[in-house]
Amino acid sequence: MDGDRRETYLKQQLLTEILSRNPDLRGAKVLQCTLRMPQSMDGFMATIYNLEVTFRETGCSESKDLNILIKVMKGDEDFRRQSLGLILFPNEINVYRNILPAFKQLITDSKSSIEAGTWCPRIYYSEQGSFPGYSDQFETILAMQNVQCLGFVSGPRLDLDEDHLTLMTRKIAQFHACSYALRILNNQKLNQLVEAIIPLNFIQDGKIFFESCDLVFRYTQERMYKYFDANTELVADTNVRADIEMLRKIYGSEPSRLMQRCLEQDDVYSVILHGDYNRNNVLFKYQNETPVDMIMIDFQENRFGSPALDLSFFMYMNMTEDVRERSWDRILRCYHQELFECICKITDLPADDVRLEPYSFESIMLHLNDYLAYGAMIAVKFLPVMMGLPEEVELIVHYFHNDIHADGFKEIIQKSGGDVANRRIMSVVSHCSRMGYLKFLWK
Structure with a gap:
């Protein structure tokens, strides 16, 4: 019965919310709706549903398709408490509801060329709380675009080459740059975003x-x-x-x-982190077997701390010994170059501005080396x-x-x-x- 209850909620109530909350979908007429639970997408701590919708926009004769992935917590209250799901999943909801929109607005206001819209899948719905139609537990519900339909797929299972690593490095540098830019331009806004993150301590x-x-x-x-x-x-x-x-x-x-x-924090180098940044939580797009774009997912372990946490995670997890010996320094320099350029673009400051001195290559490396x-x-x-x-x-x-x-x-x-x-x-x-x-x- 619980399965029927959840399916009904997702296909009816949630879909209605999605259509009403997204201006380009408002007023659409649903022609067909299918809900599946693909085993290949089953998460370690999350249940993943695939909602496939065929709809027609008001005044249009042609139908369109919408492919949505819905992510909810797995397990009973004991499992969620022991696995810290009641921290991880609300933090992820916060990233999509508050942090990413704030970063994207920052970039939009700066009129820079940084393409923040390519960081993550489109989010149709991101909420936490009580959803009586779905269950009697506290829930988090995240509905996002299935970017597999756009050609994004999992990369190699563990070991990445320089092309994959460079894409990951540049994307996370852009993400980190927003924290530094906010610190320079609007520290109060940065503090508000950080205060909403539930601490995930060891x-x-x-x-x-x-x-x-x-x-x-x-x-x-x-x-x-x-x-x-x-x-x-x-x-x-x-x-x-x-x-x-x-x-x-x-x-x-x-x-x-x-x-x-x-996890030590400071007022100069700490940034809002992805927190679990490795090959498992990114998807790649390929042309002729070469990765040309990348998208980030799964922000459950989002924290505020040293950028070294995101960098060192994927560098040590996803680099073989040969690649590490050959490319380690280049990846760190690539990170700093993208980071510094993005800070300059967002803040509209010249590279020699005194406010950027803490983010020189030498200063950033001195900080990173400790973490x-x-x-x-x-x-x-x-x-x-x-x-x-x-x-x-x-x-x-x-x-x-x-x-x-x-x-x-x-x-x-x-x-x-x-x-x-x-x-x-x-x-x-x-x-x-x-x-x-x-x-x-x-x-």
Whole structure:
């Protein structure tokens, strides 16, 4: 019965709201409406519906098609509370309702050439609260354009080449630039946007706040240290070995404390973040097999903090060792060039204006170096899952949804992906050390 209730709500009440709220759809007559739940789009914490609508505009004889993806929270109240869904999903709604419109208005007012309309899918509806026609729980409902119809598709499963990485770098630089421009032009507006973000902490009031995340961090870092101890010959650099030992000494039993340290905020460099910026949460458009455009989705882990969090996430997760060694510095320079140019365009300030001094390449890099370790620790956590066999991933998802404290959860997390994943994790942490991103351990 719940399934029938939800289908009726989405096909009738929600569709009516969508048509009435979007000026170009207002007054349209629905000719046909189909609701599906594509298994290929099923989310880890969200249920995804595909609403396909055929309609006719007032005064027109030809029909048109509308393809909408609807995203709602999965699970009962306990699951949503334990997985922090009651923070993640409202924050995503806030991004689409308030943050992105404010950024786009900022760019429109500046009359700059930045194409903010290409950052994300078109949003038809974004609300949270009580929806009695859908369920008796608190819900968030997000209805967006299915951009697969525009040719946007998932990229390679894990490893990205320079073309993909450059697109991701430029888009996130444009997004971050809006926070810096607002700080220069209208700090009050920036503060209002930031205050509406529900804090997503690893530790809060001295206690572990994100329990499921903490467990996975502990299990995967324990795995890393075991592999390090058994294969010390893989880390020939004595400075790297010293960094790993210091990392274990300070944060080995409390990895969430390290992650919380990465969430430090300041009044100069903190920006509104995507928060989960990696290949999983972007879609690419191709011409002759070359990526030519990219769109961002899934802002659930939206935060306010160092831009290093977004940058280091996809750089450590989605770059092979070869690409990392060849392109790391180029990607950072690409990020800064796009960031600085966008700040100048939005603020209409010359590059030598004193207000832009904190955003010079040297100043930005000094800041980023203190927080780029975030992505390395995220990679230690997620790479084993991304590199696991399908049956390993299925088992991890099962435990995550049913019993994260089961012995089997720790066992599968620590073996998923095998030695191939172990070697990649070790190469990530070694690179992080060689680049000087672990120097904060010795202060």
